[in-house]
Amino acid sequence: MTIYAFDFDGVVCDSSNETAYSGVKAIAELSGNFIEPTKKLLADFRVVRPCLHTGWESIFIVAMLAKGIDAVEITKDYDHFLEAWLNEHEYSSDYLKSVYGNVRDQWIQGDLKSWLAVHDFYPHAINFIKDLQEPFYIITTKGHRFAVALANAAGINIPDDNIFGLESGPKEQTLKDLRIKFPDQSISFYEDRLPTLLKVANENIHCLNLILVDWGYLKDGDLELAAANGIETISSF
Numbered sequence: 001m002t003i004y005a006f007d008f009d010g011v012v013c014d015s016s017n018e019t020a021y022s023g024v025k026a027i028a029e030l031s032g033n034f035i036e037p038t039k040k041l042l043a044d045f046r047v048v049r050p051c052l053h054t055g056w057e058s059i060f061i062v063a064m065l066a067k068g069i070d071a072v073e074i075t076k077d078y079d080h081f082l083e084a085w086l087n088e089h090e091y092s093s094d095y096l097k098s099v100y101g102n103v104r105d106q107w108i109q110g111d112l113k114s115w116l117a118v119h120d121f122y123p124h125a126i127n128f129i130k131d132l133q134e135p136f137y138i139i140t141t142k143g144h145r146f147a148v149a150l151a152n153a154a155g156i157n158i159p160d161d162n163i164f165g166l167e168s169g170p171k172e173q174t175l176k177d178l179r180i181k182f183p184d185q186s187i188s189f190y191e192d193r194l195p196t197l198l199k200v201a202n203e204n205i206h207c208l209n210l211i212l213v214d215w216g217y218l219k220d221g222d223l224e225l226a227a228a229n230g231i232e233t234i235s236s237f
């Protein structure tokens with residue numbers, strides 16, 4: 001028997017538009033400026049999305065794009081742009097994280113239907129998960145409450161406790177805990193963020209298959225780098 005573990009955004013759920021909309025709302029909260037979430041902004045956001053580490057950075061991405069900075073240029077020097085922007089505005093990441101979390105919570109509490117509606121799901125991933133007979137887990141950097149709401153909306157039948165969110169800490173630790181819980185099973189972990197897979201690979205957890213999915217938020221060169229590190233890539237379930 002194999003135990004399945006899935007990252008959520010970029011593996012099961014396409015949340016790029018929602019992340020951009022939440023960034024727009026957070027900027028309105030921070031500065032009072034409303035930035036129109038045009039089709040172009042959403043498309044450009046999708047280009048930069050693979051660089052994003054955690055959700056609140058969408059505030060920065062939307063702000064850069066609204067200033068007219070080219071999406072590809074941002075991806076070329078993302079960390080530098082981000083640091084410079086934080087310094088310029090004297091924002092701390094903790095502060096932005098709380099603003100971002102609050103606008104999202106207000107959106108969900110005020111209008112859950114519209115929040116769910118701006119998400120898409122990858123149909124082949126949903127079908128694969130729905131057909132699974134084996135135990136499966138979701139391991140995500142999304143807040144637990146958000147991931148639970150979305151999994152329910154997608155019709156995934158999973159106990160809340162099988163979803164490990166942001167609050168559960170690093171993914172490698174969650175996978176180690178699963179290794180202890182299921183000492184005799186192989187575990188397959190599906191993820192679209194290569195740096196996360198490389199970090200997990202460093203832990204040398206036995207009988208853990210690491211799989212990069214190519215339909216999520218990949219950066220240029222990820223497929224080659226995965227192959228060079230012996231990490232399997234899949235294009236569909």
Ligand SMILES: [Mg+2]
Nearest residue numbers: 007009010192
């Ligand atoms: Mg992901």
